[in-house]
Amino acid sequence: MKYLCLIYDNEKTFATMGKAEMDAFMGEYGAFTESTKKSGHYLGGHQLQPVHTATTIRSRGGKVSTTDGPFAETKEQLGGFYLIEARDLNDAIQVAQRIPSARTGSIEVRPIVER
Amino acid sequence: MSGDVRERIDDIYRSDSRRVLATLIRLLGDFDRAEEAMHDAFAAALETWQANEIPDNPRAWLVSTGRFKAIDRLRRAARFDAAADEIAKQTDASVPHDADVETDELADDRLRLIFTCCHPALSPDARIALTLREVCGLQTEEIARAFLTGAPTLAQRIVRAKTKIRDAKIPYQVPSREELPDRLATVLHVVYLVFNEGYSASAGDAVTRADLSAEAIRLGRLVVELLPDPEAIGLLALMLLHDARRAARTSADGDIVLLDEQDRSLWDRAQIAEGLALVERALSSRPARAYALQAAIAAVHAEAVDARSTDWRQIVGLYDVLTRIEPSAVVELNRAAAVAMAEGPEAGLALIDALLGRRELTDYHLAHSARADLLRRLGRTADALAAYSRALALATQEPEWRFIRRRMTELESRG
Numbered sequence: 001m002k003y004l005c006l007i008y009d010n011e012k013t014f015a016t017m018g019k020a021e022m023d024a025f026m027g028e029y030g031a032f033t034e035s036t037k038k039s040g041h042y043l044g045g046h047q048l049q050p051v052h053t054a055t056t057i058r059s060r061g062g063k064v065s066t067t068d069g070p071f072a073e074t075k076e077q078l079g080g081f082y083l084i085e086a087r088d089l090n091d092a093i094q095v096a097q098r099i100p101s102a103r104t105g106s107i108e109v110r111p112i113v114e115r
Numbered sequence: 116m117s118g119d120v121r122e123r124i125d126d127i128y129r130s131d132s133r134r135v136l137a138t139l140i141r142l143l144g145d146f147d148r149a150e151e152a153m154h155d156a157f158a159a160a161l162e163t164w165q166a167n168e169i170p171d172n173p174r175a176w177l178v179s180t181g182r183f184k185a186i187d188r189l190r191r192a193a194r195f196d197a198a199a200d201e202i203a204k205q206t207d208a209s210v211p212h213d214a215d216v217e218t219d220e221l222a223d224d225r226l227r228l229i230f231t232c233c234h235p236a237l238s239p240d241a242r243i244a245l246t247l248r249e250v251c252g253l254q255t256e257e258i259a260r261a262f263l264t265g266a267p268t269l270a271q272r273i274v275r276a277k278t279k280i281r282d283a284k285i286p287y288q289v290p291s292r293e294e295l296p297d298r299l300a301t302v303l304h305v306v307y308l309v310f311n312e313g314y315s316a317s318a319g320d321a322v323t324r325a326d327l328s329a330e331a332i333r334l335g336r337l338v339v340e341l342l343p344d345p346e347a348i349g350l351l352a353l354m355l356l357h358d359a360r361r362a363a364r365t366s367a368d369g370d371i372v373l374l375d376e377q378d379r380s381l382w383d384r385a386q387i388a389e390g391l392a393l394v395e396r397a398l399s400s401r402p403a404r405a406y407a408l409q410a411a412i413a414a415v416h417a418e419a420v421d422a423r424s425t426d427w428r429q430i431v432g433l434y435d436v437l438t439r440i441e442p443s444a445v446v447e448l449n450r451a452a453a454v455a456m457a458e459g460p461e462a463g464l465a466l467i468d469a470l471l472g473r474r475e476l477t478d479y480h481l482a483h484s485a486r487a488d489l490l491r492r493l494g495r496t497a498d499a500l501a502a503y504s505r506a507l508a509l510a511t512q513e514p515e516w517r518f519i520r521r522r523m524t525e526l527e528s529r530g
Binding site: 001087088089090091093109111 | 234282283284285286294
């Protein structure tokens with residue numbers, strides 16, 4: 001069963017982080033990624049550029065509108081994701097709760113539609 | 116088939132259908148398929164069991180028959196659908212044989228079911244609705260009434276929860292030791308609501324449904340055994356102490372007898388003794404939590420010879436703590452009733468009026484009948500009658516209607 005772990009965090013928190021703190025946080029991400037590769041959960045994952053780089057596209061009746069910014073303004077922003085292979089939701093939750101941003105922001109776990 | 120067999124099957128349905136269902140869910144891996152299989156199994160029992168040939172272990176028979184029926188259905192569907200064929204093969208391979216159905220796994224199935232139904236990935240409302248439906252076998256209408264909500268809303272909530280269990284693959288298992296404490300609170304709340312349904316049935320011609328309360332107590336014991344958490348112990352104590360009054364709560368005619376008029380010699384002393392010992396255990400860990408406090412209140416009642424000699428001030432004090440840690444309008448209503456006993460009806464009435472003034476409990480019949488009772492004791496007959504008719508309009512249980520009408524008749528003759 002595949003699950004997408006969407007990582008939501010407040011970008012402002014990172015803006016105020018010192019370099020040493022930031023390095024430590026990214027180090028935790030590195031260690032987490034390694035551990036999921038070892039445990040066989042890891043399928044993929046990326047960090048995203050900050051939300052100010054986002055562009056939202058809508059096509060309605062053949063007319064395309066392009067707007068600056070994310071689909072919805074929220075306190076926490078989508079900052080990255082992991083695609084994992086897990087036995088079931090409990091297993092996925094066990095993995096997701098170890099993502100460093102679970103402590104600072106939140107992780108949304110969504111099962112992938114398998115066809 | 117004789118009537119005896121039919122009765123016996125009805126008994127087994129009442130006592131064992133949820134256990135059969137819980138095991139079939141584990142074996143078949145799907146709530147709806149398991150429910151269908153269980154109904155097929157009971158239908159088969161009605162067709163094939165004879166008076167002298169009821170299987171030695173009816174539950175095992177029902178489980179294995181249900182499993183075969185499910186595989187049968189899947190095979191028939193497989194003629195039209197390749198995916199169903201795959202599921203049928205998997206189910207066949209993963210299903211153990213009759214002997215395995217007798218093992219300890221069975222005892223755990225209902226616990227698995229309750230933890231799955233109470234999974235934190237489900238919404239709080241859905242956990243309760245699903246557990247009452249699947250674990251306890253309540254009808255959707257009964258659950259809707261307990262929740263003061265519509266049956267279609269409830270049905271939709273259950274369907275959504277089952278869909279999430281399937282699509283997000285919520286596993287059918289008891290949580291690990293580390294996860295258990297976190298997941299216990301919801302389970303306890305569900306057990307509590309089940310008990311309440313049995314202790315004060317949401318509808319029908321009986322005040323109580325002993326089977327449901329017994330079921331809740333059984334679940335409570337199972338949880339305590341698994342995880343001797345003070346709140347689990349407190350909840351079990353609470354249920355035992357309340358249930359101990361069952362025989363005194365209704366007259367021979369099935370009429371309601373309130374606490375102050377109950378024949379306390381009918382209270383189940385053995386159950387009270389067990390409850391009191393559990394309250395002590397629950398309260399020995401500080402700070403006391405909600406169920407332990409409610410159990411302590413029940414314990415004060417249990418220890419009193421009659422309503423008059425009850426330590427009402429201690430009860431008010433316990434309600435004070437309870438209101439602080441778990442504020443709720445219903446707790447405040449109960450506190451108001453205790454205040455009325457400790458300080459007189461006027462003090463209690465002022466509190467209930469304030470509650471209703473906040474537009475809370477406006478549709479809760481017990482708020483109006485409690486208010487009516489205090490007005491009655493104050494000799495305000497016309498106001499009491501008005502409050503009783505409001506309660507009458509909101510009550511849903513036959514004995515409650517009779518009780519309220521009786522009180523109204525008494526008041527009218529007093530005139």
